[in-house]
Amino acid sequence: xxxxxxxxxxxxxxxxxxxxxxxxxxxxxxxxxxxxxxxxxxxxxxxxxxxxxxxxxxxxxxxxxxxxxxxxxxxxxxxxxxxxxxxxxxxxxxxxxxxxxxxxxxxxxxxxxxxxxxxxxxxxxxxxxxxxxxxxxxxxxxxxxxxxxxxxxxxxxxxxxxxxxxxxxxxxxxxxxxxxxxxxxxxxxxxxxxxxxxxxxxxxxxxxxxxxxxxxxxxxxxxxxxxxxxxxxxxxxxxxxxxxxxxxxxxxxxxxxxxxxxxxxxxxxxxxxxxxxxxxxxxxxxxxxxxxxxxxxxxxxxxxxxxxxxxxxxxxxxxxxxxxxxxxxxx
Amino acid sequence: xxxxxxxxxxxxxxxxxxxxxxxxxxxxxxxxxxxxxxxxxxxxxxxxxxxxxxxxxxxxxxxxxxxxxxxxxxxxxxxxxxxxxxxxxxxxxxxxxxxxxxxxxxxxxxxxxxxxxxxxxxxxxxxxxxxxxxxxxxxxxxxxxxxxxxxxxxxxxxxxxxxxxxxxxxxxxxxxxxxxxxxxxxxxxxxxxxxxxxxxxxxxxxxxxxxxxxxxxxxxxxxxxxxxxxxxxxxxxxxxxxxxxxxxxxxxxxxxxxxxxxxxxxxxxxxxxxxxxxxxxxxxxxxx
Ligand SMILES: Nc1ncnc2c1ncn2[C@@H]1O[C@H](COP(=O)(O)OP(=O)(O)OP(=O)(O)O)[C@@H](O)[C@H]1O
Ligand SMILES: [Mg+2]
Numbered sequence: 001x002x003x004x005x006x007x008x009x010x011x012x013x014x015x016x017x018x019x020x021x022x023x024x025x026x027x028x029x030x031x032x033x034x035x036x037x038x039x040x041x042x043x044x045x046x047x048x049x050x051x052x053x054x055x056x057x058x059x060x061x062x063x064x065x066x067x068x069x070x071x072x073x074x075x076x077x078x079x080x081x082x083x084x085x086x087x088x089x090x091x092x093x094x095x096x097x098x099x100x101x102x103x104x105x106x107x108x109x110x111x112x113x114x115x116x117x118x119x120x121x122x123x124x125x126x127x128x129x130x131x132x133x134x135x136x137x138x139x140x141x142x143x144x145x146x147x148x149x150x151x152x153x154x155x156x157x158x159x160x161x162x163x164x165x166x167x168x169x170x171x172x173x174x175x176x177x178x179x180x181x182x183x184x185x186x187x188x189x190x191x192x193x194x195x196x197x198x199x200x201x202x203x204x205x206x207x208x209x210x211x212x213x214x215x216x217x218x219x220x221x222x223x224x225x226x227x228x229x230x231x232x233x234x235x236x237x238x239x240x241x242x243x244x245x246x247x248x249x250x251x252x253x254x255x256x257x258x259x260x261x262x263x264x265x266x267x268x269x270x271x272x273x274x275x276x277x278x279x280x281x282x283x284x285x286x287x288x289x290x291x292x293x294x295x296x297x298x299x300x301x302x303x304x305x306x307x308x309x310x311x312x313x314x315x316x317x318x319x320x321x322x323x324x325x326x327x328x329x330x331x
Numbered sequence: 332x333x334x335x336x337x338x339x340x341x342x343x344x345x346x347x348x349x350x351x352x353x354x355x356x357x358x359x360x361x362x363x364x365x366x367x368x369x370x371x372x373x374x375x376x377x378x379x380x381x382x383x384x385x386x387x388x389x390x391x392x393x394x395x396x397x398x399x400x401x402x403x404x405x406x407x408x409x410x411x412x413x414x415x416x417x418x419x420x421x422x423x424x425x426x427x428x429x430x431x432x433x434x435x436x437x438x439x440x441x442x443x444x445x446x447x448x449x450x451x452x453x454x455x456x457x458x459x460x461x462x463x464x465x466x467x468x469x470x471x472x473x474x475x476x477x478x479x480x481x482x483x484x485x486x487x488x489x490x491x492x493x494x495x496x497x498x499x500x501x502x503x504x505x506x507x508x509x510x511x512x513x514x515x516x517x518x519x520x521x522x523x524x525x526x527x528x529x530x531x532x533x534x535x536x537x538x539x540x541x542x543x544x545x546x547x548x549x550x551x552x553x554x555x556x557x558x559x560x561x562x563x564x565x566x567x568x569x570x571x572x573x574x575x576x577x578x579x580x581x582x583x584x585x586x587x588x589x590x591x592x593x594x595x596x597x598x599x600x601x602x603x604x605x606x607x608x609x610x611x612x613x614x615x616x617x618x619x
Contacts, residue, residue, distance in 0.1 A: 228415045228419035229421060231419070235388075235407045235409060235412065238436060250421065251421075329467070
């Protein structure tokens with residue numbers, strides 16, 4: 001009896017709720033549901049699958065870490081970062097105090113200011129990686145967009161350069177790296193280097209691998225400007241510079257941005273590989289060091305890094321998408 | 332009579348194609364007076380756009396030449412403003428900015444910033460588009476965009492206004508409306524206008540003169556019909572005016588009897604353009 005009533009009232013409540021959602025935001029709610037609930041379900045299913053499958057995979061470093069271990073190690077990595085920061089702060093204040101003391105005793109004394117010698121933490125490595133990838137990506141953009149415009153405007157030049165693009169485009173970062181390393185060490189000689197050599201090596205490798213999509217898309221976009229608009233430009237007798245800035249470039253912005261997004265994705269992928277191989281600081285090095293370390297937690301820590309890499313890549317793409325929506329006129 | 336305003340002499344145009352050179356125009360001769368409204372009519376592919384583009388300077392005639400006010404035309408310029416078939420507005424600029432781009436370029440030196448701004452607004456008002464000044468071309472209708480295209484061209488203060496099927500892509504009502512506006516504007520400004528059209532009624536209603544072109548290849552001027560109807564013209568009262576009907580018939584006769592297209596003689600099923608042409612009074616447009 002009571003169960004029956006319960007079911008009844010539940011049905012009524014459900015019906016009421018449905019009517020409510022229908023009346024207000026039937027479509028909207030369905031949208032949000034699709035946008036939020038389904039991805040959540042996907043992630044949960046993946047976590048469950050991972051949790052069940054991980055213990056079955058045995059490695060020399062123990063069984064493959066499940067979500068729980070990875071979560072724990074992520075917290076651990078964060079804690080290490082906090083601790084390191086505290087130590088660094090302490091180091092700096094102590095150094096300052098010591099220097100002040102020395103100067104008070106002898107105003108002419110030379111004081112040394114050293115930076116904290118501790119190893120970079122996971123978070124530090126992320127920051128380094130982000131700086132490197134942005135530098136490489138910006139350099140690639142600075143090369144690819146102007147070059148793409150020139151190629152798109154000049155059919156003959158395009159025909160001449162196109163085979164080179166096609167050949168260099170598929171080259172893996174791992175193939176470039178030794179060459180870049182050698183060239184950087186040979187040419188970047190300075191007593192007071194502004195950048196680390198390893199930074200330059202990874203950055204240039206990133207540039208070399210990521211500039212192609214932007215270059216190709218810019219060329220295509222520039223060559224595909226609506227001929228009517230080109231005629232308008234000719235009738236108005238726009239100067240070359242105005243023509244490029246007011247007609248060609250805005251017209252190709254949407255397709256250039258598509259190229260930029262692909263480029264940034266490639267840049268991020270390439271960076272990790274480059275850092276691993278070049279031993280330059282960053283997430284790639286973190287992964288490699290953990291791999292060499294081979295402790296029982298290494299796999300969990302690497303897995304945490306893998307997730308971080310994926311998540312950052314996703315965020316970078318989202319940021320580009322937002323920029324595109326802001327700048328491109330067809331969005 | 333003094334020297335003509337715009338003169339085409341012995342214009343020949345041949346295009347290099349993979350199959351050898353293709354002669355599109357052969358010996359076109361035209362003299363156009365200042366303030367004259369001239370329509371070019373002819374079957375699709377006969378070379379109307381080519382003539383217009385040569386006058387615009389977008390194409391260079393292979394033989395002969397084109398002289399405007401005593402100067403030979405060999406490059407495009409804002410004194411020969413073009414209204415394109417598909418408005419050709421920059422989609423990333425607002426209506427105002429599209430006109431501004433032209434005004435900036437043409438009157439950079441001769442107008443102050445304030446003057447340019449009111450000149451832009453004046454031209455937008457001329458075509459009744461001031462209310463949409465801050466909209467993008469994607470946010471307005473085709474007819475509105477076409478009006479902005481006309482405003483942009485008028486804002487250059489051209490001595491010749493060139494229009495390539497300006498109303499071709501529009502529905503009949505919008506088209507009629509724009510035709511009326513164009514007649515008013517032309518009455519006020521007294522620009523020289525060369526307009527390509529496929530629409531016989533449009534040609535007779537708007538023009539002082541209709542140039543009928545023979546079929547290509549090697550197209551030439553077939554007939555040159557002066558339309559001696561008083562202005563302002565009213566489409567409704569003209570509809571059964573005997574002179575109007577006569578002019579209309581002249582053009583139809585030229586298009587469908589004298590210059591009847593070979594391909595439209597062979598009857599084809601499922602081809603709307605064959606057979607129904609006479610009722611529709613439009614030249615079949617083969618190309619989109
Ligand atoms: N760039 C070109 N190269 C080769 N042939 C061309 C070129 N431009 C035009 N033609 C040819 O010249 C002829 C005339 O073309 P045009 O565009 O002037 O015709 P049209 O009268 O404007 O036709 P429509 O009414 O369909 O617009 C056509 O046969 C066309 O194929
Ligand atoms: Mg044409």
